[in-house]
Amino acid sequence: MNEIFCLNILTSEPADAYHAKADRFMSSHQLLDFMKCPWLHRKKSVGLIKDADSTSYLVGRAAHVRILEGREAYEAEFALGGPINEKTGKPFGAGTKVFAEWAEAQGKPVLSQEQVELVEQMAAGVGMNDEAVALLLFGRAEGVVRAEYCGTPCQIRIDWLHPHRGIVDFKTCDDLTWFEADARRYGYHRQMAFYRAVLTQAIGNTSADCAERGDAAGAPVPVHLIAVEKKEPFRCGVWRVSDETLSQAQRENEAAIRRLLACRESGEWPTGFEEIRVLDVP
Numbered sequence: 001m002n003e004i005f006c007l008n009i010l011t012s013e014p015a016d017a018y019h020a021k022a023d024r025f026m027s028s029h030q031l032l033d034f035m036k037c038p039w040l041h042r043k044k045s046v047g048l049i050k051d052a053d054s055t056s057y058l059v060g061r062a063a064h065v066r067i068l069e070g071r072e073a074y075e076a077e078f079a080l081g082g083p084i085n086e087k088t089g090k091p092f093g094a095g096t097k098v099f100a101e102w103a104e105a106q107g108k109p110v111l112s113q114e115q116v117e118l119v120e121q122m123a124a125g126v127g128m129n130d131e132a133v134a135l136l137l138f139g140r141a142e143g144v145v146r147a148e149y150c151g152t153p154c155q156i157r158i159d160w161l162h163p164h165r166g167i168v169d170f171k172t173c174d175d176l177t178w179f180e181a182d183a184r185r186y187g188y189h190r191q192m193a194f195y196r197a198v199l200t201q202a203i204g205n206t207s208a209d210c211a212e213r214g215d216a217a218g219a220p221v222p223v224h225l226i227a228v229e230k231k232e233p234f235r236c237g238v239w240r241v242s243d244e245t246l247s248q249a250q251r252e253n254e255a256a257i258r259r260l261l262a263c264r265e266s267g268e269w270p271t272g273f274e275e276i277r278v279l280d281v282p
Contacts, residue, residue, distance in 0.1 A: 007163055009202055010143025018144055018157050025146055025155035026257075028194040032187050034263075035256045042269040059115055059230065060172045063122045068141040068160055068170060074119075079106035081113045118230065122172065125234030132226045132238050135168050136160060147202040150257040156195045166222035167195055176235045179227045183239075192223045192241050193249035220246070 022030065023045070034041035043049045066074040082091045083102045092099045094112035103110040111119070126132050139162040146155045160168035169192060173179050183189060199221055220243050228236040263269050 028191040038269045079110040125236045129236040171227040
C-alpha cells in the first residue's frame, strides 16, 4: 500500500536538541503562550521564566517514550525502579536517602517503582483500545519538521505520523470524561492546527522527495488525539479532530502570528489586561 504522507519528510532529533533551537524556530507552545499573554511569551523567550520540570511532566514524558518509541528507547532514556532493599526484596522508596544517592548517580531521569508501574498501566490502557492500537501500528514517532510559516521559521515534533491517517498526538489526562473540556482549555486544537499547517508547508516544499505527494497535496492532513488516564481504570480514548475545528484554529493561529510579528517590530508586549473590564455576575 502506497504512503499518502511521506515519512521521509521527518528528521530524527533528540528532544533536548529540538528544544535548544527554540530561539530560532517558533513552536506551537510558544504560540499558545503568546495567545494567552504576549508578555508571558516575551519573558519566556528571553529566559526570565523557565518551564518547571514537574513529576507529572516526567511521568507523561516517560509514557510517551514507552508507548510510542518502545521499551528499548524507554529503558535507554530513563533509569527505572531504583536500588533493591536486601531485607525486603523490594525497591527503596523514592523518599529515602539510598534512592536519592542512586538517582544522583544515574546521569539521566529516574522513575521510582511506583512511577514505572504507573507508566505500564497507561501502556496497558492504550493496548486495550483497538483504535489506538491501529493508529500506532504503522508510522514514525517523534519526527521533527521545520518550515517557514506565515513569514516566520517554525518547528514541530510530531508524536506520531501515520502514513495514511496523518498526525497522531498522544496525551495523558486525569479523567477521560473531561478530556474534551481539557482539550479546549489547553488549546489542543490550536496546537494540532499549527502542526498540520507546518507539516503541509513542509510537504509543499519537498514535493520532489515524496512520490505520493500528488495524492496528499489536495487533501487536508487528518489529525487524531489519543488520550489515556493517569489513574484507574486507565481508560484510553481516540478523537479525530474535525477539519472545521482545525481550519478555524488555523485562522486564529495565523492572526496571532501576525500580532506576534507586530510585537517584535514595535517591541511592545502587552499583558492583555491593560484596559478596565466589566464584571457582570448574574
